């Protein structure tokens with residue numbers, strides 16, 4: 001099914017969260033809807049990827065707890081690269097506890113995620129307290145939260161009712177929730193951003209249940225906004241050139257979606 005399409009910059013006018021607004025504007029300005037999932041395990045590899053792919057991405061997604069030689073300077077350096085190449089930092093932490101605990105996990109510990117990650121994500125499973133807890137730490141720093149509404153892995157336990165209830169929970173916090181991690185567009189309200197993992201240039205699976213769709217399938221057919229690509233780029237012989245290919249595929253799908261409904 002094709003979805004009526006509005007330009008990202010027009011969507012920005014509907015956002016109640018300042019970061020969401022700026023991110024939508026950046027997409028059209030920089031002409032990229034590619035997020036890199038930087039799943040590497042050393043600080044040097046992480047910084048190298050950020051430098052190499054920075055000019056071609058809108059979001060740099062981390063799993064900061066897989067970095068073997070983490071040091072607080074790393075996040076400062078990442079922030080400097082993000083500023084230079086104009087992309088946002090997204091820590092894919094998938095918070096999933098009570099409000100009080102997630103607030104500590106977000107602000108404190110070794111990683112101090114709230115100090116450097118523009119975007120974080122959370123499961124709705126614990127109920128709305130998780131959003132309230134994260135918002136207490138994130139709102140004052142102008143951060144944004146994505147709720148996990150669907151996952152890409154096969155035989156996951158998400159279902160239509162859970163997704164629907166996740167949407168209701170998010171809709172009650174438009175000042176902090178900026179959108180969803182999902183496999184498809186889920187609402188007709190233009191303010192919500194959809195970021196989609198499980199993307200490669202060829203559809204397929206990995207050996208551990210990951211399921212891949214193409215950029216065109218996500219952006220054009222399923223109506224999502226940003227493609228998240230990990231191994232498709234990170235494991236390529238030339239990540240920079242490969243990122244450019246994904247960028248072109250994602251952008252072409254967006255332009256095609258716009259032209260099909262104009």
Ligand code: 5BU
Nearest residue numbers: 037151152153181197198210229230231
């Ligand atoms: P890949 O190498 O492109 O398969 O990496 C996908 C990334 O997205 C990886 O960091 C996952 O943790 C993340 N991910 C996912 O694959 N599927 C999901 O539903 C969610 C996150 Br939520």
